[in-house]
Amino acid sequence: MKFGGSCLQSREGLLRMTDLVRSEPRPLVIVLSALKRTRILDRATAARLSQRPERIVGNTLSRMLELGYLERVGAGRSTAYRLSGRVYEMLGSKVSYFRDRGLSRRRMRALIMEVVGELGQLSAEECQELCGVTPAEAAQLFATLVEEGQLRREGDAWVMAASAL
Numbered sequence: 001m002k003f004g005g006s007c008l009q010s011r012e013g014l015l016r017m018t019d020l021v022r023s024e025p026r027p028l029v030i031v032l033s034a035l036k037r038t039r040i041l042d043r044a045t046a047a048r049l050s051q052r053p054e055r056i057v058g059n060t061l062s063r064m065l066e067l068g069y070l071e072r073v074g075a076g077r078s079t080a081y082r083l084s085g086r087v088y089e090m091l092g093s094k095v096s097y098f099r100d101r102g103l104s105r106r107r108m109r110a111l112i113m114e115v116v117g118e119l120g121q122l123s124a125e126e127c128q129e130l131c132g133v134t135p136a137e138a139a140q141l142f143a144t145l146v147e148e149g150q151l152r153r154e155g156d157a158w159v160m161a162a163s164a165l
Contacts, residue, residue: 027052027060035083039100040073042080103131108141112158113150121157 030050034041047057061081064070070081088097103111108131115130116122122130127138142158145151151158 026050027057028064031057031060031064031081035081040080040082042078046081105141105144108133109145112141112145116151116158116160121154121159123157127158 027046027050031041031046034046034049043054043058043061046061047054050057061070065072065081068084068086071084073080073082082100083097085094085097088094088100111130112122112127115126124135124138124142127133127141128135131138131141133141142151142153145158146153146161149161149163152161153159
């Protein structure tokens with residue numbers, strides 16, 4: 001991705017800031033720059049980085065969402081944003097979108113089962129590293145696999161359940 005000056009440049013054209021926000025361009029530049037680095041951004045962080053009130057940054061994010069330049073991740077207070085597949089496509093990076101979007105819960109569970117099958121066990125910390133999730137998300141993934149009868153807890157790690165062998 002190439003971000004430069006006042007626009008996001010693609011092979012097919014430019015997404016001009018004026019197309020998005022005419023009155024407050026600074027939050028837009030900050031949002032695009034941060035998304036280039038982090039791939040995901042919440043409203044509070046965008047406000048802090050752009051040194052603008054959350055209300056103004058929220059308007060910018062909403063407008064970018066309406067125009068299809070961002071996608072919402074999560075809901076409520078944990079809502080975050082990432083660049084949309086449309087933006088990646090405009091930049092000629094369709095595959096990067098899927099990489100940056102991350103693994104689905106289904107794929108994470110399959111990956112956990114594959115690793116437990118190969119290594120014999122998996123700790124919560126290893127799960128977090130493997131799937132790129134928080135401790136709470138790792139616990140939720142393990143709980144689902146235990147509930148499905150695929151894993152069981154053994155000490156500080158999870159191992160294959162007898163029913164899954």
